[in-house]
Each structure stands twice: as C-alpha cells, then as structure tokens.
Amino acid sequence: MKGLNNDARNDHHTDPDLVIDVDRINKHFGHKHVVKDLSLQVRRGEIYGFLGPNGSGKTTTIRMMCGLLTPDSGHGTCLGFDIIKQSDQIKRRVGYMTQRFSYWEDLSIRENLDFVARIYAMPNRKEVVDQALEKLGLTSRAKQLAGSLSGGWKQRLALAASMLHEPELLLLDEPTAGVDPAARRDFWEELHRLAARGISVLVSTHYMDEAERCHKLAYLAYGKLLVQGTAAEVVAGQALATWALYSNINGDQNSAHSAANSNALVALSEHLHGQPGVDQLVAFGTSLHVCGKDATQLEKTLRRAMQSYNFHMEAIPTSLEDVFIYMMNRSADNFGEQT
Numbered sequence: 001m002k003g004l005n006n007d008a009r010n011d012h013h014t015d016p017d018l019v020i021d022v023d024r025i026n027k028h029f030g031h032k033h034v035v036k037d038l039s040l041q042v043r044r045g046e047i048y049g050f051l052g053p054n055g056s057g058k059t060t061t062i063r064m065m066c067g068l069l070t071p072d073s074g075h076g077t078c079l080g081f082d083i084i085k086q087s088d089q090i091k092r093r094v095g096y097m098t099q100r101f102s103y104w105e106d107l108s109i110r111e112n113l114d115f116v117a118r119i120y121a122m123p124n125r126k127e128v129v130d131q132a133l134e135k136l137g138l139t140s141r142a143k144q145l146a147g148s149l150s151g152g153w154k155q156r157l158a159l160a161a162s163m164l165h166e167p168e169l170l171l172l173d174e175p176t177a178g179v180d181p182a183a184r185r186d187f188w189e190e191l192h193r194l195a196a197r198g199i200s201v202l203v204s205t206h207y208m209d210e211a212e213r214c215h216k217l218a219y220l221a222y223g224k225l226l227v228q229g230t231a232a233e234v235v236a237g238q239a240l241a242t243w244a245l246y247s248n249i250n251g252d253q254n255s256a257h258s259a260a261n262s263n264a265l266v267a268l269s270e271h272l273h274g275q276p277g278v279d280q281l282v283a284f285g286t287s288l289h290v291c292g293k294d295a296t297q298l299e300k301t302l303r304r305a306m307q308s309y310n311f312h313m314e315a316i317p318t319s320l321e322d323v324f325i326y327m328m329n330r331s332a333d334n335f336g337e338q339t
C-alpha cells in the first residue's frame, strides 16, 4: 500500500496467505451476546460471503475485523495485524463500505473522492482521483452531486472511494442492498476483477445469486457461525433431499385455472405440513419445494400424497436458498430463545 510505513505485523501470524485469521472471538452489547466464539479464515484473493438473518451479527463481525470494534475475547489477525492491539494499522489498510451510502450527497463525485484521498493523506491526490473517475467512467460527470446518482452508481462510487488507498482487503456490508439486478451484476463483476488482482473481499449479503458468486460462504445465526465452505459444500453438508411438486392443472390457460392451481398448492402444503419426512415446505411460483433429511421417509410421504392430489413430483437438486431457509428455521429452534 502506498504512503504507509510497513509496521510490524503480528509475531504469531504464521500463514501469509490468510488475510483474516480469527479464533473464537466474542462480542457482547450489554447483556446481549451478539457474536459467539466465531472463528474465520479468509485467504488472499478470496471473495468470502457472509450470510444470515437480520441481527445475526454480520455487521458486528465485519466491524471487529476492521478494527472499529474490539472483541471482548478471542484473538486473531487481519492482514497480519493483531485485531485487538493493532487496530490502527488495520483501519489504514482495509477498505470498508457500510450498509448505507455513507459519503456526502451534497458534494460532487470528484469532491467526495478528493475528500477520501485527503483522509488517507495521499500525496498524489489529483492523479489518484482522476484515475478513479476514469475507471468508474464518471470523468464527464465529475462535477455532478453524488446525491443525484442512481442507487447502483452510488454503490460503485462508494466502492471506488473505499479502494482509493489501494487496500488489500475490502469489507463490504450489504453493498448492493436495494440496487437493481443489472447494477448488482456490474458491481459483482468489478469484485471478481479485484479478486483476480489478489484483493480479498469479505461481503455480507441477503441475495442468493450473490452468495453463489462467492468463492466461499459462511452462514451466521444468532451470533454463531453455523457452516462455512463453498456453495456446493454448504448444500452437500446439510444432506437434504428435495422434491418439486407441480400441479397437473394447466395454470396458463385462464385465471380460473390459476386460482384453482393456487388453491390446490395451499391445500397440498397444509396436508404435508408436519407429515413424516417433511422438514420444510416452500412455495416457488407455481410449484412447491419439499425438503427433508430422511430421504426415504420423505419420498414415501410424497408418493402417498400424489395419490389423492392432482400433482406430480420430481426430485430436484437442493438449492442454496432451500438450505439457508432450512438453517434459518433450525437455528430459530436451537438458539432463538437465547441471547
């Protein structure tokens, strides 16, 4: 990174390939235990996705990684620096993008970037800002107020601003919330270009398509990291059998058929609820996805139901979304009452 001394990295930091390496960190807010014994490792050039229901501790964890919050216990390093003792070193070397656009809406695009360059005391400010504007494709609109940009452009400006000081690690907290699919796709293409250059990314998201674009994922619920791995590993790890149930009534024909279809779907869902082998029922458009741990029992139950309902069934691969809904429901059962 430009313009900084190469301060001593943590003595115990052994693997230079690990940009984040934390072990059993905890955080309380008052009596509330919001991050519980969380261990996490992120490798150089990896896009690591952070998923989990609202309030599960993703933002708190991200803020502990970048030195903005101190863990109550546990230890670890970020970019080789101790997350407890060397938070200043970390703050200067990471790019952090908060959930909401946190730049100045009443400053121009150029002024925003220039302000950030000043914060980082960058010696070659004009050059750096010019380059960032060019990369963003915003040179001709540099004088436009940031507040007048669309949601997608604001996020790209925020990403450019958080990259200005050339951080080795980006911490992105729901960077594309509320952004349309085309702008989200552009944003993710940029993340993959950065990762290809060796920049690591820890990104929280609620979008399944984004989860699938991460090299690795972690799923958090009630402050506990429940699973981590590639999307395929996370799906395989839950070992769920999944069937799609389709109505035999052609819902495309007219609105009466569509209504009959919807009613039949609701009736079948109510019938299957709580039956042996049925762990989860989720309506997906005109079909019903049914998941269960006990594949044999699930199939038996469904075949029996097909005899009395005008539906047919098809085994389908379990999706990441099926798995996350399953984990979210389980974690509510297991941890929901605890703090």
Ligand SMILES: Nc1ncnc2c1ncn2[C@@H]1O[C@H](COP(=O)(O)OP(=O)(O)OP(=O)(O)O)[C@@H](O)[C@H]1O
Binding pocket: 029, 034, 052, 053, 054, 055, 056, 057, 058, 059, 060, 061
């Ligand atoms: N500064 C704070 N003081 C008190 N409680 C806090 C503070 N920050 C977060 N919390 C609480 O800690 C818990 C975890 O919040 P956090 O923002 O980390 O979750 P999250 O997974 O990022 O949620 P979301 O998906 O909604 O952004 C929540 O119950 C939240 O209310």
